Amino acid sequence: MALLLRNGRLIDPAVGLDAICDMIVGDGRIVEIGEDLTIPEGEIIECAEKVVVPGLVDLHAHLREPGREDEETVASGTRAAAHGGFTAVCAMPNTLPVCDTGSKVRFLVERAEETGVVRVHPIGAATVGQRGETLAEIGDMAAEGAVAFSDDGRGIQSAGMMRRVMEYGMAFDAIVVSHCEEESLVRNGVVNEGAVSTRLGMPGWPAAAEEVMVDRDIRLAELTGCRLHLAHLSTAGSVALVRAAKERGAPVTAEVTPHHLFLDEDVLGPSYDTYLKMNPPLRTSSDRAALLDALLDGTIDCVATDHAPHALHEKEMEFELAPFGTTGLETALPLIITNLIEPGVLDWADVVRLMAHGPREAFGLSPVCLGSGSVADVTVIDPEAKVEVCKEWFVSKSSNSAFNGAMLLGRATEVLVEGRFALKNGKVVD
Amino acid sequence: MTAISCRHIISMDDLSAEDITTILDTAESFKEVNERRIKKLPTLRGRTIINLFLEPSTRTRTSFEIAAKRLSADAINMTGSSSATVKGESLRDTAQTLSAMACDLIVVRHRYAGAPQVIVECMEAHVINGGDGLHQHPTQALLDLFTIRQHAGRLEGLTVGIVGDISHSRVAGSLVPALRKVGATPVLVAPPTLLPARPDILGAEVATSLDEVLPELDISYLLRVQTERAEDMPFPSLREYARFYGMNETRLAAAKPEMLVMHPGPMNRGVEISSAVADSPRAIVLDQVNAGVAVRMAVMYLLLGGEPHGAAA
Numbered sequence: 001m002a003l004l005l006r007n008g009r010l011i012d013p014a015v016g017l018d019a020i021c022d023m024i025v026g027d028g029r030i031v032e033i034g035e036d037l038t039i040p041e042g043e044i045i046e047c048a049e050k051v052v053v054p055g056l057v058d059l060h061a062h063l064r065e066p067g068r069e070d071e072e073t074v075a076s077g078t079r080a081a082a083h084g085g086f087t088a089v090c091a092m093p094n095t096l097p098v099c100d101t102g103s104k105v106r107f108l109v110e111r112a113e114e115t116g117v118v119r120v121h122p123i124g125a126a127t128v129g130q131r132g133e134t135l136a137e138i139g140d141m142a143a144e145g146a147v148a149f150s151d152d153g154r155g156i157q158s159a160g161m162m163r164r165v166m167e168y169g170m171a172f173d174a175i176v177v178s179h180c181e182e183e184s185l186v187r188n189g190v191v192n193e194g195a196v197s198t199r200l201g202m203p204g205w206p207a208a209a210e211e212v213m214v215d216r217d218i219r220l221a222e223l224t225g226c227r228l229h230l231a232h233l234s235t236a237g238s239v240a241l242v243r244a245a246k247e248r249g250a251p252v253t254a255e256v257t258p259h260h261l262f263l264d265e266d267v268l269g270p271s272y273d274t275y276l277k278m279n280p281p282l283r284t285s286s287d288r289a290a291l292l293d294a295l296l297d298g299t300i301d302c303v304a305t306d307h308a309p310h311a312l313h314e315k316e317m318e319f320e321l322a323p324f325g326t327t328g329l330e331t332a333l334p335l336i337i338t339n340l341i342e343p344g345v346l347d348w349a350d351v352v353r354l355m356a357h358g359p360r361e362a363f364g365l366s367p368v369c370l371g372s373g374s375v376a377d378v379t380v381i382d383p384e385a386k387v388e389v390c391k392e393w394f395v396s397k398s399s400n401s402a403f404n405g406a407m408l409l410g411r412a413t414e415v416l417v418e419g420r421f422a423l424k425n426g427k428v429v430d
Numbered sequence: 431m432t433a434i435s436c437r438h439i440i441s442m443d444d445l446s447a448e449d450i451t452t453i454l455d456t457a458e459s460f461k462e463v464n465e466r467r468i469k470k471l472p473t474l475r476g477r478t479i480i481n482l483f484l485e486p487s488t489r490t491r492t493s494f495e496i497a498a499k500r501l502s503a504d505a506i507n508m509t510g511s512s513s514a515t516v517k518g519e520s521l522r523d524t525a526q527t528l529s530a531m532a533c534d535l536i537v538v539r540h541r542y543a544g545a546p547q548v549i550v551e552c553m554e555a556h557v558i559n560g561g562d563g564l565h566q567h568p569t570q571a572l573l574d575l576f577t578i579r580q581h582a583g584r585l586e587g588l589t590v591g592i593v594g595d596i597s598h599s600r601v602a603g604s605l606v607p608a609l610r611k612v613g614a615t616p617v618l619v620a621p622p623t624l625l626p627a628r629p630d631i632l633g634a635e636v637a638t639s640l641d642e643v644l645p646e647l648d649i650s651y652l653l654r655v656q657t658e659r660a661e662d663m664p665f666p667s668l669r670e671y672a673r674f675y676g677m678n679e680t681r682l683a684a685a686k687p688e689m690l691v692m693h694p695g696p697m698n699r700g701v702e703i704s705s706a707v708a709d710s711p712r713a714i715v716l717d718q719v720n721a722g723v724a725v726r727m728a729v730m731y732l733l734l735g736g737e738p739h740g741a742a743a
Contacts, residue, residue, distance in 0.1 A: 195627075201562070270443070318544060
């Protein structure tokens with residue numbers, strides 16, 4: 001059945017498009033884009049005052065299945081993704097058990113087919129059990145659909161092990177995603193090392209603990225030629241290393257999370273709010289400024305959520321015991337619109353670059369565009385819709401958001417995955 | 431009108447300079463009670479005080495318990511493990527359980543920073559932080575101020591060297607801001623491996639050489655060196671530590687003749703303090719312990735609504 005998206009502002013810098021026009025979707029593909037289009041029969045979605053962009057992709061989500069289905073499942077996580085405007089999410093392998101073999105990748109692929117509403121791209125573990133000791137079956141996982149490899153949640157502590165992952169992974173065109181955390185420097189750190197760790201009396205997690213590994217992994221990528229993607233950069237130093245590496249032509253891409261862009265350590269205070277406990281931790285306001293600069297100048301390729309759902313009873317523990325992480329799938333787009341589009345820091349073409357094309361290119365996913373013939377992965381955004389971030393807003397099973405209480409502007413109202421609605425009129429379509 | 435400006439004493443930030451003076455003055459009157467043959471006042475009769483010590487501590491817990499009992503409060507000690515996974519009950523549930531038993535004041539000692547705040551959120555009772563993680567230990571700072579005032583006759587204008595493992599010390603976390611509030615100058619003295627990331631945030635000056643700053647000091651406040659961690663030591667050996675940061679008779683001779691030596695206990699004799707110094711009249715360590723009871727009586731009394739100063743009348 002045909003579908004007509006009428007009078008939306010269609011934006012896709014990849015095809016030089018920014019115009020108010022119509023789009024016809026049929027058989028999972030974009031059939032035609034133009035003015036005053038009509039369809040003989042089918043559904044018409046009025047998109048006046050709305051922005052229509054290529055479907056957003058999140059490279060970094062923790063879907064928790066298998067193992068912690070109380071926190072999130074493929075079903076709930078993909079619904080949260082659709083609610084947040086994403087047509088695809090990449091699932092990190094730190095589940096129980098760890099996703100470190102082809103059969104576990106296949107489980108996730110099949111689970112996504114059975115229960116998911118958006119695309120799920122599995123990320124396989126780089127080492128067995130994410131223990132950083134022996135190579136995981138990277139080829140097997142790649143053959144079953146893993147799009148990248150990572151021990152995310154932990155850094156690979158041994159430089160030699162990381163080299164081996166990269167070198168071996170090259171045989172399968174692997175993209176290695178590095179969670180940069182030198183544990184001998186982090187130790188039991190829970191907040192950025194500096195003013196806040198001193199004032200609140202908590203073990204510090206220094207910026208250098210990230211930066212030494214960013215530097216190490218860039219050098220190993222240059223040594224081996226392997227494609228490296230750096231997860232959740234949080235410091236000005238990391239950004240400078242990536243900028244220099246890209247100038248040298250190193251095969252490196254990088255992501256930043258909304259929480260590192262829009263929050264810094266100054267929000268931590270005597271309330272010891274565990275929803276603000278992240279890995280890597282919230283950094284300083286000058287780190288935040290550097291991340292934003294890097295987003296603008298292309299040093300950072302994409303925004304990724306690091307969606308980390310956690311059970312309430314675990315987040316209610318003492319700060320030093322509570323798990324790291326915030327949910328992110330359902331707040332990322334509203335935060336970007338509120339904090340960057342509204343004030344004019346970014347334009348919509350930048351959002352498409354950072355949330356649609358950038359992530360696909362970083363992980364080598366099939367490209368989509370707003371052009372006839374393209375797969376119809378499309379996100380429709382109402383930039384004026386009001387969002388109050390609260391428990392009721394979340395479709396995710398968990399509501400441990402660092403942004404609870406925020407009043408935001410802008411949200412996705414429709415999400416099309418291969419021409420099929422995952423979100424329609426702001427509601428998730430099962 | 432309450433006698434001090436806060437409901438709880440979680441950190442030194444909760445107390446104004448006036449509050450500190452009120453507490454110290456009130457403690458003076460209780461100190462006198464502690465010298466009587468019958469060391470008990472009826473002041474808090476019928477009030478329930480729980481000492482919730484989720485980290486091992488004998489000295490501090492005993493001090494709070496004696497303080498509560500001398501005010502005739504019903505004092506109950508609860509001990510346990512800080513870790514929810516070990517204990518099988520979350521801190522929130524523990525707090526709500528105690529709240530349901532209708533206690534009036536709770537003293538909490540916990541392995542992790544911020545735990546007293548959780549207690550505050552979960553119960554009606556007044557809360558005193560008896561030491562949380564690496565964060566604060568406000569009654570220790572108050573008893574230190576009391577002891578300094580008692581011996582030096584003043585607080586303003588004094589230079590206090592805090593020597594040793596500052597990064598792992600909640601004592602320094604409270605004492606530094608406390609000294610600032612009363613117009614004294616804290617100087618942190620330690621190798622950088624024992625300093626917090628940003629001592630300037632606490633309002634302290636920093637020195638890495640004890641011998642350089644020693645002539646300036648009115649007080650040498652020696653922190654306990656952690657000798658338990660054999661691996662992962664932040665300095666090469668206890669011997670080397672004693673050589674550069676230990677208070678001994680040679681250093682005592684090089685200091686101002688009136689310089690006093692303090693220690694929050696328990697002392698490692700021969701490491702941060704030599705036995706001769708510990709037993710010398712310049713060391714006022716036992717006066718600190720003595721002051722602890724009076725100061726804890728004062729904060730319990732003031733938080734539970736007593737009038738300032740007039741306690742022992």
